[in-house]
Amino acid sequence: MLLKKLDSPLAFDIAKAMIDGFNRHYTLFRTESARAKHRFETQDWHGQQRAQRERIEFYDLRVRECSRRLEREFKAHEQPMEVWEQVKLLYIGLLVNHRQPELAETFFNSVTTKILHRSYFQNDFIFVRPAISTEYIESEDPRRTDTTFRSYYPQRETIVSELRRMIEDFGLRVPFEDLDRDIHFVFEAIRPLFDHVHLRANFQVQVLSSLFYRNKGAYVVGKVINGFQELPFALPILHNAQGQLVIDALLHGEDDLLMLFSFARAYFMVDMEIPSAYVQFLRSMMPRKPRAEFYNALGLAKQGKTLFYRDFLYHMRHSTDRFRIAPGIKGMVMLVFDLPSFPFVFKLIKDYYPPQKDTTREQIRGKYLLVKQHDRVGRMADTLEFSEVAFPRERFTDELIAEIEKFAPSQLEISDRDGDGRTEVILKHVYIERRMIPLNIYLQEAFDALQKDPNDARARRQLEHAVIDYGNAIKDLVAANIFPGDMLWKNFGITRHGKVVFYDYDEIEYVTDCNFRRVPPPRNEDDEMSGEIWYSVGPHDVFPETFGPFLLGNPLVREVFMKHHADLLDVEFWQSHKERILEGHVYDVFPYDPERRFRREATDARVSTSI
Numbered sequence: 239m240l241l242k243k244l245d246s247p248l249a250f251d252i253a254k255a256m257i258d259g260f261n262r263h264y265t266l267f268r269t270e271s272a273r274a275k276h277r278f279e280t281q282d283w284h285g286q287q288r289a290q291r292e293r294i295e296f297y298d299l300r301v302r303e304c305s306r307r308l309e310r311e312f313k314a315h316e317q318p319m320e321v322w323e324q325v326k327l328l329y330i331g332l333l334v335n336h337r338q339p340e341l342a343e344t345f346f347n348s349v350t351t352k353i354l355h356r357s358y359f360q361n362d363f364i365f366v367r368p369a370i371s372t373e374y375i376e377s378e379d380p381r382r383t384d385t386t387f388r389s390y391y392p393q394r395e396t397i398v399s400e401l402r403r404m405i406e407d408f409g410l411r412v413p414f415e416d417l418d419r420d421i422h423f424v425f426e427a428i429r430p431l432f433d434h435v436h437l438r439a440n441f442q443v444q445v446l447s448s449l450f451y452r453n454k455g456a457y458v459v460g461k462v463i464n465g466f467q468e469l470p471f472a473l474p475i476l477h478n479a480q481g482q483l484v485i486d487a488l489l490h491g492e493d494d495l496l497m498l499f500s501f502a503r504a505y506f507m508v509d510m511e512i513p514s515a516y517v518q519f520l521r522s523m524m525p526r527k528p529r530a531e532f533y534n535a536l537g538l539a540k541q542g543k544t545l546f547y548r549d550f551l552y553h554m555r556h557s558t559d560r561f562r563i564a565p566g567i568k569g570m571v572m573l574v575f576d577l578p579s580f581p582f583v584f585k586l587i588k589d590y591y592p593p594q595k596d597t598t599r600e601q602i603r604g605k606y607l608l609v610k611q612h613d614r615v616g617r618m619a620d621t622l623e624f625s626e627v628a629f630p631r632e633r634f635t636d637e638l639i640a641e642i643e644k645f646a647p648s649q650l651e652i653s654d655r656d657g658d659g660r661t662e663v664i665l666k667h668v669y670i671e672r673r674m675i676p677l678n679i680y681l682q683e684a685f686d687a688l689q690k691d692p693n694d695a696r697a698r699r700q701l702e703h704a705v706i707d708y709g710n711a712i713k714d715l716v717a718a719n720i721f722p723g724d725m726l727w728k729n730f731g732i733t734r735h736g737k738v739v740f741y742d743y744d745e746i747e748y749v750t751d752c753n754f755r756r757v758p759p760p761r762n763e764d765d766e767m768s769g770e771i772w773y774s775v776g777p778h779d780v781f782p783e784t785f786g787p788f789l790l791g792n793p794l795v796r797e798v799f800m801k802h803h804a805d806l807l808d809v810e811f812w813q814s815h816k817e818r819i820l821e822g823h824v825y826d827v828f829p830y831d832p833e834r835r836f837r838r839e840a841t842d843a844r845v846s847t848s849i
């Protein structure tokens with residue numbers, strides 16, 4: 239796009255209104271994120287969760303607001319191409335010294351695609367790639383009190399006082415139970431992780447300037463640098479039963495941090511002036527995690543989606559394999575496919591479901607939305623939602639096309655919509671989520687190996703791990719007030735880190751909406767002999783005793799399950815959790831192994847820690 243002149247005052251006004259719209263959005267987003275500190279200090283857990291949920295809506299609200307303004311004041315959709323070309327260039331000019339240019343570009347895309355008809359806009363009008371670099375953006379604050387991260391340079395004799403200063407610089411307005419003791423725990427835990435006992439010239443600790451808030455926790459996120467070694471770490475800060483603060487653990491290394499930043503958890507609240515600098519810092523700690531996922535984890539989901547889509551297009555250009563029906567048992571309501579070389583699955587809601595699935599497209603979308611807004615406690619995969627996505631036809635197997643034509647014809651268009659001479663598969667609405675190994679397949683692998691060699695220790699471990707973590711996953715979901723509905727193995731998957739995560743949302747309910755019942759005793763012999771359910775069942779009734787036959791057919795599975803999770807078959811377990819949640823209790827679900835918590839012998843019993 240090469241313009242000879244920029245002469246449209248209208249284009250300037252539109253560009254200005256657009257950047258005002260974005261600035262308003264980011265100010266509100268940031269203010270809400272910054273309030274997390276106060277909610278943490280006052281232990282307002284319900285408020286924290288509500289804010290996490292509501293903040294997700296902010297973006298769409300502001301886009302709608304801005305596009306309405308552009309229509310009202312400038313009749314935006316009637317403006318010719320020449321004006322839109324100028325709008326984009328002027329907008330780029332407004333971004334030169336902006337602190338969130340990448341987010342503002344995405345906002346521009348969202349607003350223009352809302353206003354301009356899809357066939358009208360071309361890639362020239364939107365930001366297909368970033369126009370403004372996010373490298374080396376710094377805060378304008380001349381006193382440099384507001385940098386993205388702070389550096390501390392402890393000497394051997396000042397290490398405790400420097401670490402103390404590092405924590406105190408966050409300005410939390412609640413006293414610590416015993417900060418020096420906790421600093422010692424941290425120091426003792428860090429020490430053995432270094433190759434050299436010697437402190438090198440560059441020895442320093444860098445921490446991101448804002449704490450990361452989520453549910454009942456606040457996290458210090460940073461790295462220790464010594465010579466060529468860099469150790470990423472996070473320190474969860476929690477309240478004890480007396481309302482004082484404690485540092486609960488030292489999380490360190492890439493794997494611990496990946497667990498903390500998992501796609502299966504709620505988004506953090508972080509007060510950031512320059513989000514790209516946060517992402518860059520985090521990426522230096524977890525280099526294999528895509529930038530898209532950091533934006534997601536920071537609550538900037540639209541940016542996450544934009545980057546995901548760019549990564550996806552890039553992957554498509556550099557791969558040649560074809561989309562296929564996903565391995566595993568086919569879903570009754572979802573049609574699931576994947577591209578073997580790409581670690582995600584694509585899910586379409588089918589047009590028809592078997593009679594036992596009494597649901598609708600709207601209800602299913604409602605359940606997926608519920609999961610997006612809910613605390614996913616590391617046990618429910620996050621989904622990205624796309625509409626009108628186009629894929630090259632030649633990258634689809636005929637079998638997959640036939641499957642979509644049969645089960646989801648309303649979602650499919652095969653045409654050359656953009657007129658570039660290539661036929662495309664255009665899908666009206668898809669969910670995209672991380673690919674996992676379905677738990678039934680994972681278990682089957684173990685069964686097969688054990689059949690060949692009953693002493694195969696690895697297969698036995700795989701089986702035990704799957705069953706134990708499956709039960710843990712259900713218990714974590716219950717703590718987050720989620721009843722999965724359909725608990726069959728096939729509805730859970732194993733992540734790269736070996737965690738069991740749930741992904742089938744169409745039957746989930748809040749635990750507090752369920753009615754957990756015991757199976758009534760048979761009234762007579764006919765009842766007893768009947769293979770049918772002879773007692774009446776309400777729409778929210780759940781009978782935990784009846785889970786066993788569906789889940790525990792295999793004796794090895796049964797043995798492990800009954801040893802670790804027999805309580806899941808007991809109505810009391812479900813009912814008592816439901817009652818506690820109804821009383822307002824917010825359960826603790828740790829994004830790390832509880833074994834990792836510091837042991838404060840004398841005080842441990844008093845610490846009611848939580849995340």
Ligand SMILES: Nc1ncnc2c1ncn2[C@@H]1O[C@H](COP(=O)(O)OP(=O)(O)OP(=O)(O)O)[C@@H](O)[C@H]1O
Nearest residue numbers: 565566567569570571572574672673674676728742
């Ligand atoms: N994230 C994922 N990773 C790998 N495979 C997946 C994933 N999500 C779904 N699948 C595969 O697709 C199948 C159907 O997915 P899903 O359970 O979401 O559909 P459904 O129609 O809701 O199922 P159901 O019939 O149990 O209600 C799963 O059994 C699994 O084999």
